Amino acid sequence: MTYTDATAVAAIVRAIEAEQNFVYAAGLAGVYLTGRAKRQVLTQLADHQGRLQVYSQMLEPSSVPAPPPAFEPPTPFTDARSARAALAQLNNSLVGINADVAANTQAADRAFAIDGAQLCARAAVQWGAPSQAFPT
Amino acid sequence: MLSPLPRRLSRRTLLLSSSAALGALSLGVLSACGNDDGGPEAIEIQPSAPEQPDENLLDELSLIGAYLGAIEAFPELRGTLTSIADQHSAHASELGATSEQIASIVPIAPAAARIKPVLAELIARERAGAELRAEAAQSSQDSERVRTLTYIAASEASHIPELRDVRANV
Numbered sequence: 001m002t003y004t005d006a007t008a009v010a011a012i013v014r015a016i017e018a019e020q021n022f023v024y025a026a027g028l029a030g031v032y033l034t035g036r037a038k039r040q041v042l043t044q045l046a047d048h049q050g051r052l053q054v055y056s057q058m059l060e061p062s063s064v065p066a067p068p069p070a071f072e073p074p075t076p077f078t079d080a081r082s083a084r085a086a087l088a089q090l091n092n093s094l095v096g097i098n099a100d101v102a103a104n105t106q107a108a109d110r111a112f113a114i115d116g117a118q119l120c121a122r123a124a125v126q127w128g129a130p131s132q133a134f135p136t
Numbered sequence: 137m138l139s140p141l142p143r144r145l146s147r148r149t150l151l152l153s154s155s156a157a158l159g160a161l162s163l164g165v166l167s168a169c170g171n172d173d174g175g176p177e178a179i180e181i182q183p184s185a186p187e188q189p190d191e192n193l194l195d196e197l198s199l200i201g202a203y204l205g206a207i208e209a210f211p212e213l214r215g216t217l218t219s220i221a222d223q224h225s226a227h228a229s230e231l232g233a234t235s236e237q238i239a240s241i242v243p244i245a246p247a248a249a250r251i252k253p254v255l256a257e258l259i260a261r262e263r264a265g266a267e268l269r270a271e272a273a274q275s276s277q278d279s280e281r282v283r284t285l286t287y288i289a290a291s292e293a294s295h296i297p298e299l300r301d302v303r304a305n306v
Contacts, residue, residue: 095287095290096287098286098290099282099283099286099287099290100283102273102282102283102286103279103280103282103283103286104279110273110274110282111270111274113286114270114273114274114286114289115270117286117287117289117290118266118270118289118290118293119293120290121290121291121293121294122290122293122294122296122297124294125294125297125298126297130219130298131219131220131223131291131294131295131298132223132291132294133222133223133224133226133227133288133291134226134230134287134288134291135287135290135291135294
């Protein structure tokens with residue numbers, strides 16, 4: 001469905017912006033990763049592009065934020081280790097963003113956000129972060 | 137297989153049963169007071185429905201018991217398992233458990249005797265817990281509870297790869 005309530009729109013806009021940043025960061029991280037890790041980041045990049053599309057469809061086209069020209073990762077990518085750390089951090093930050101969307105949407109849209117939160121928390125651990133009670 | 141519930145839960149169940157029985161007993165006494173000789177009329181009191189234990193809270197407490205049991209059986213797993221058990225304590229607390237209630241949880245002995253099947257059992261419990269929390273978030277009418285349960289469902293989903301890592305390295 002299309003959400004027009006201000007709180008729901010704000011939560012979905014934050015999710016779209018976070019997904020845009022993740023897609024950018026995943027592309028950048030791919031430069032430093034090899035083998036299985038590279039395949040994993042490319043799979044996640046595609047998944048998050050898909051999630052970006054789904055979130056965009058929850059809003060009026062005029063409310064969908066334009067992709068930023070670039071993204072400054074939380075820590076600079078200099079090697080595979082820093083790329084993994086940034087991916088873990090970005091995934092954990094997406095948990096709360098998805099939880100906010102879940103709290104402000106209904107039915108299949110809520111299920112999609114809950115699933116996103118679970119996928120991101122799992123991915124954060126797979127990139128090397130320890131699990132957290134309330135991932136941030 | 138059903139795991140024995142921690143002692144605290146048994147006490148809680150007992151208390152709930154007792155309060156329902158007490159309600160029924162009070163009604164009986166009040167009815168007996170009513171008579172035809174002009175004495176005070178009995179007041180009809182509807183017993184309040186006994187509070188239903190929160191399924192998600194009970195499951196969190198049961199998970200903590202399972203981790204305590206696994207740590208007791210395999211102290212070499214203490215590091216990761218204690219960290220995950222602490223996270224379940226935080227979940228239980230967020231769902232309404234008091235620190236006294238959490239502290240009184242007794243370890244649940246693992247069904248298996250070897251370490252890998254015990255870890256597999258914990259993985260299965262985490263998967264089931266994550267699904268239960270996701271379903272509860274999906275059906276809740278309270279947005280704050282949806283947010284909390286979504287966080288918890290995500291946390292529990294993240295325990296699965298963490299436990300798989302432990303299992304791969306034992």
